[in-house]
Amino acid sequence: MHALHQVLHAFFNPHSFTLALPDVWAGFQVNLRMMFIAEALVLVFALFVAIVRGLPGRGAKPLRVLAIAYTDFFRGTPIILVTFIVGFGLPGLQIGFISSRSFTVYGIVALTLVYTAYVSEVFRAGIESVHPSQRSAARSLGLSYAQAMRYVVVPQAVRRVIPPLLNDFVGLQKDTALVSVIGVAEAASLSQQFSTQNGDFASYVVAAVFFILITIPLARFTDHLVAEREMRERAQAF
């Protein structure tokens, strides 16, 4: 009984909740901004990397190798290391523009670098899943390689990969807290500050609830898309 009471007091003190809420909410807006910017950048860059990786011909080989090296490197390196490299390394270089950004920007850069690598693999799988005859059909209409990609292959690929893509975005959203170790004042770090001052842990719970509140709808939406697709595919099978 005593233990339960202690837990309730340490994590779920209503008074602390009310006190922590404004600070943590202010911090969470930083998380939101980071995730939106990073997600937009990731979508663009990841598609670019995926397309480069699929370029045909011997001439494009160096580009393909570069794209592979990029994905291998950033998928293989723990995101916390990438964050340190970017967040402490770039300022250390003392190159004007690059070295004088805020920690929030470095956090966004780290997230974008890493998730571009993940998401480009998702896009690549999507592009490869489009039946080759679709490409033949497009090319034989006289569409150029780029046009065939743009109007026929990529639109189909993107539709197919939306569920795994959203899964990666759930990860990205949570990792906004991780990349903030370099000193971004966002929900997790502000709740830690608050916790130290206040002597309990209610602020962590508040921050957790914020994250959960935005990932749950995304997860359910993903489930919905998957279920819908399965139904459509089953309908087509008959």
Add this chain to the structure above:
Amino acid sequence: MTDIASRNGAGSFVEIRGVSKWFGELQVLDDIHLNVEKHEVVCLIGASGSGKSTLLRCLNMLERIETGDIVVDGQSLTTGKVNVNELRRKIGIVFQAYNLFPHMTVLQNVMLGPRKVRGLSKEQSESIAHDLLHRIGLEAKAHEYPDRLSGGQQQRVAIVRALAMEPELMLLDEITSALDPQLVSEVLQLVRGLTEVGMTMIIATHEMGFAREVASKVCFLDGGSILEEGAPEQIFTNPTQARTRSFLARVLDAEKSA
């Protein structure tokens, strides 16, 4: 009529000169020679794996040829100077399956070529597409997605999508093979219409009756080479090669028992 043939002297509209092709170790085409004049309908028949599809794919450069040359409309495909997209504008091809773009409506499928390749306006492309769909009686389906159409309807849309490019040559690769028997005739009817307006066509087909009816020339492919070619009457009633005879006997038997 100023045909390519008369302009270029000896040249036919399509000249296939000693074409061979390998996939790795496997030789799929073996020294193919074939001339196709404007308004001719050539049917390619032959067993599965004899190289019909590969030959058609070589004609619009979906496959590269290793030796020999193909000349279309006076232009050699092997010089390296050929503009692939220009060439493909002249050549429509319809495949056995997976033809239409599933993320586009029927209308958008037909409009895509005119709009993006011919560079016509949206209005012009749309009117071309509507007109073609009207002609095949599918205007009501213009705004449906392909998966809502029957196989026969899809294949007819695929044909008019190619026609929307106003091609000078149509390549049809077993366009009825994936269809239920009762859907075959509506597609063949459309092709028949094309022969009546003088479309130049090369048709790979298993429909022997149809080949006999529309072909000006029938080529029997066997193991990657044209073993026998001639007028349909001759090929179907009086083939000179034993292998042609046995192939036809097999196919006609299968048709009877089906």
